Amino acid sequence: xGLHFPPFAREWWQGVRPTALAQAIDTGxxxxxxxxxxxxxxxxxxxxxAGIYPDVVAxxxxxxxxxxxxxxxxxxVRIIMRGFTAGDS
Amino acid sequence: xxxxxxxLDYYLTYDHRAxxxxxxxxxxxxxTAWVVAxxxxxxxxxxxxxxxxxxxxxxxxxxxxxxxxFAGTVGEQLASTVYPKRRLLLQYAASSVALVLFGMLRxxxxxxxxxxxxxxxxxxxxxxxxxxxxxxxxxxxxxxIIKKAAEQRSPALPEFFFTAxxxxxxxxxxxxxxxxxxxxxxxxxxxxxALTPPPNMRLITFKPLxxxxxxxxxxxxxxxxxxFRAVTGIAAVAPDxxxxxxxxxxxxxxxxxxxTQTLDKIRWHNVTFVNTHIVYGGGPxxxxxxxxxSCTFKAVPSDRGRQxxxxxxxxxxxxxxxxxx
Numbered sequence: 002x003g004l005h006f007p008p009f010a011r012e013w014w015q016g017v018r019p020t021a022l023a024q025a026i027d028t029g030x031x032x033x034x035x036x037x038x039x040x041x042x043x044x045x046x047x048x049x050x051a052g053i054y055p056d057v058v059a060x061x062x063x064x065x066x067x068x069x070x071x072x073x074x075x076x077x078v079r080i081i082m083r084g085f086t087a088g089d090s
Numbered sequence: 091x092x093x094x095x096x097x098l099d100y101y102l103t104y105d106h107r108a109x110x111x112x113x114x115x116x117x118x119x120x121x122t123a124w125v126v127a128x129x130x131x132x133x134x135x136x137x138x139x140x141x142x143x144x145x146x147x148x149x150x151x152x153x154x155x156x157x158x159x160f161a162g163t164v165g166e167q168l169a170s171t172v173y174p175k176r177r178l179l180l181q182y183a184a185s186s187v188a189l190v191l192f193g194m195l196r197x198x199x200x201x202x203x204x205x206x207x208x209x210x211x212x213x214x215x216x217x218x219x220x221x222x223x224x225x226x227x228x229x230x231x232x233x234x235i236i237k238k239a240a241e242q243r244s245p246a247l248p249e250f251f252f253t254a255x256x257x258x259x260x261x262x263x264x265x266x267x268x269x270x271x272x273x274x275x276x277x278x279x280x281x282x283x284a285l286t287p288p289p290n291m292r293l294i295t296f297k298p299l300x301x302x303x304x305x306x307x308x309x310x311x312x313x314x315x316x317x318f319r320a321v322t323g324i325a326a327v328a329p330d331x332x333x334x335x336x337x338x339x340x341x342x343x344x345x346x347x348x349x350t351q352t353l354d355k356i357r358w359h360n361v362t363f364v365n366t367h368i369v370y371g372g373g374p375x376x377x378x379x380x381x382x383x384s385c386t387f388k389a390v391p392s393d394r395g396r397q398x399x400x401x402x403x404x405x406x407x408x409x410x411x412x413x414x415x
């Protein structure tokens with residue numbers, strides 16, 4: 002026995018489904034980049050502990066911060082752009 | 091114009107591949123801008139602005155220049171939509187779960203010195219924007235964590251001590267409670283001291299006395315490993331008035347174990363203090379290759395006191411403090 006939604010809810014879902022899916026896919030992409038950042042952070046921590054030349058560790062740290070800023074910014078830019086274009090087409 | 095809006099909508103809603111490519115390109119651009127800005131010594135503001143400007147240029151540039159033929163019906167357009175593969179969607183879900191778990195476990199696995207360093211950086215930022223109350227609170231929290239880390243002998247890199255002492259030096263002129271800054275510096279010196287392993291030596295044990303050694307101007311004690319745990323007062327005392335820096339008495343290659351010792355009015359060369367309560371009252375002293383192992387500190391809250399504490403915290407090689415008068 003499946004769930005039965007009232008017609009207006011089904012209609013609403015059909016309307017927002019493509020945007021919701023696109024947003025979910027973008028969120029997933031953002032999350033996968035964040036996991037990459039987490040992996041980089043752990044690698045940097047181990048490199049630091051292992052006493053690897055500090056300048057190399059610093060460059061990796063810069064890349065980590067840059068990637069964090071960029072992906073975070075893009076995530077919100079997409080949400081804002083979707084907000085502006087909603088219902089245009 | 092309508093076509094352009096339609097194209098943008100299609101790009102944002104259906105063209106997952108194009109958006110994915112944009113994410114990759116913008117990330118490469120943003121990271122490159124950030125690394126170049128940091129490597130060329132630009133300020134944080136300039137770095138952030140250049141990174142976000144490149145990201146925005148790629149993101150908006152690709153979104154607004156997106157072109158596609160919309161000749162087909164909506165159904166045909168939907169049919170041509172390429173969705174990510176199931177495996178990729180599973181990867182997204184796994185990434186989300188991994189991040190949530192990391193967020194939950196972070197407090198447990200984050201090294202104490204990293205937490206303390208973050209608090210010190212936040213305290214510096216708060217002091218910079220004029221929020222002294224917040225800076226004091228953060229500083230106290232950092233001090234508590236450092237104290238705990240010292241008790242547990244939690245390992246820390248030399249970089250932590252350099253960063254921490256540097257931040258505390260910067261906080262000195264920013265209206266933050268100086269007793270808190272001084273207390274935190276003592277904790278950092280004690281933390282560094284707690285991380286140094288003690289040597290294994292045969293000790294000459296002193297009986298319970300007020301003072302174990304009286305050392306006069308112009309004289310020196312070479313070598314020796316002394317156990318001052320039973321001595322109730324200052325272990326080695328220099329009773330003579332100060333004449334010239336070169337005339338100050340000297341310990342060279344000596345090991346002090348336990349007890350209390352003032353650094354004033356004595357030159358210390360290649361001396362190791364173990365489990366000693368170190369006191370500095372602001373007088374002349376000279377420290378060369380002095381090691382503090384599991385020591386506690388009390389120093390006059392002045393620039394001279396800060397120099398002695400920094401010497402201990404940073405494991406420096408040489409410090410000379412002339413007579414203040």
